[in-house]
Amino acid sequence: xNDYLENLDRxxxxxxxxxxxxxRFVVPEPRLLTxxxxxxxxxxxxxxxxxxxxxxxxxxFLLKELGTAGKLEGSRAIFHGRFTSGVxxxxxxxxxxxxxxxSECGRPDTxxxxxxRILTLRCDACGAHRPVAKRxxxxxxxAEALTExxxxxxxxxxxxxxGDGIAxxxxxxxxxxxxxxxxxxxxxxxxxxxxxxxAEIAAEKKA
Ligand SMILES: [Zn+2]
Numbered sequence: 001x002n003d004y005l006e007n008l009d010r011x012x013x014x015x016x017x018x019x020x021x022x023x024r025f026v027v028p029e030p031r032l033l034t035x036x037x038x039x040x041x042x043x044x045x046x047x048x049x050x051x052x053x054x055x056x057x058x059x060x061f062l063l064k065e066l067g068t069a070g071k072l073e074g075s076r077a078i079f080h081g082r083f084t085s086g087v088x089x090x091x092x093x094x095x096x097x098x099x100x101x102x103s104e105c106g107r108p109d110t111x112x113x114x115x116x117r118i119l120t121l122r123c124d125a126c127g128a129h130r131p132v133a134k135r136x137x138x139x140x141x142x143a144e145a146l147t148e149x150x151x152x153x154x155x156x157x158x159x160x161x162x163g164d165g166i167a168x169x170x171x172x173x174x175x176x177x178x179x180x181x182x183x184x185x186x187x188x189x190x191x192x193x194x195x196x197x198x199a200e201i202a203a204e205k206k207a
Contacts, residue, residue: 025108027051027096030088038070039083045075047092051100053112058095065091090171104128146172148189151202156183172197 027050031042041047041062048055059077063070066087070079100108102123109124112132122129146152146169154167156179165179167187174197176187187199 027092030085030092032083032085032088034082035078037080037082039079039081039088041077041079041088043075044072044077051096051108053099057099057112058092061095061099062088062091065094093171099132102126102128103130146170146174146189146192146197148192151186151188152199153184153186154199156181156185171195174199176201 028043028046030047033040033042044059045055048058051058055072059070059072062077063079066079066081066083068080070077072078096108099112099121100110102108102110102121102125105123105126105128107123107125110121111124113120113122115129115131119132120129121132152169154169154174154176156165156167156176158166159181160166160175163177165176165181165183165185167174167176172192172195174187174189176185176199178201179185186202188202189197189199191198
């Protein structure tokens with residue numbers, strides 16, 4: 001447990017700090033409830049407002065990714081079908097990554113404009129801009145989730161400042177002590193905290 005806390009501390013200290021106009025960029029957690037065969041995102045308007053994006057734009061994105069129909073009703077969004085808050089939270093994260101945060105400086109102080117008919121994300125903080133990619137529908141929904149105690153094969157892409165190997169898998173950043181950059185290793189997931197995972201080597205490294 002101590003090890004884990006130490007690892008977590010270490011990992012958190014490496015996270016990029018996302019700041020907008022001096023305040024921390026905190027997006028409200030999606031609040032979902034199921035009504036019959038529909039899923040209601042109760043605080044949809046608050047989320048769109050925090051992201052500073054047109055509610056319709058966020059709503060269309062969610063519909064497309066969830067592969068369903070729905071409607072906006074006051075401050076709520078209603079989707080046909082049942083969806084977990086985990087899936088919706090992941091999609092909102094994906095939306096933020098694609099349509100809100102600057103890929104240069106990581107700040108959320110951006111706006112969307114059309115440049116030669118191409119939807120472009122322009123950063124108010126650093127001036128960077130990039131075209132917004134066309135996403136494949138429903139990729140995120142299908143993304144594999146890691147499970148504690150399970151074994152996965154990963155490639156160590158980087159080494160952290162304290163010497164732990166770091167692998168990326170789906171949305172996860174996985175810390176694997178005792179590995180080196182370029183290793184392909186079988187790992188066992190010990191602990192998952194949000195998008196961070198802590199693992200140990202489960203099998204010998206491949207040469
Ligand atoms: Zn920027």
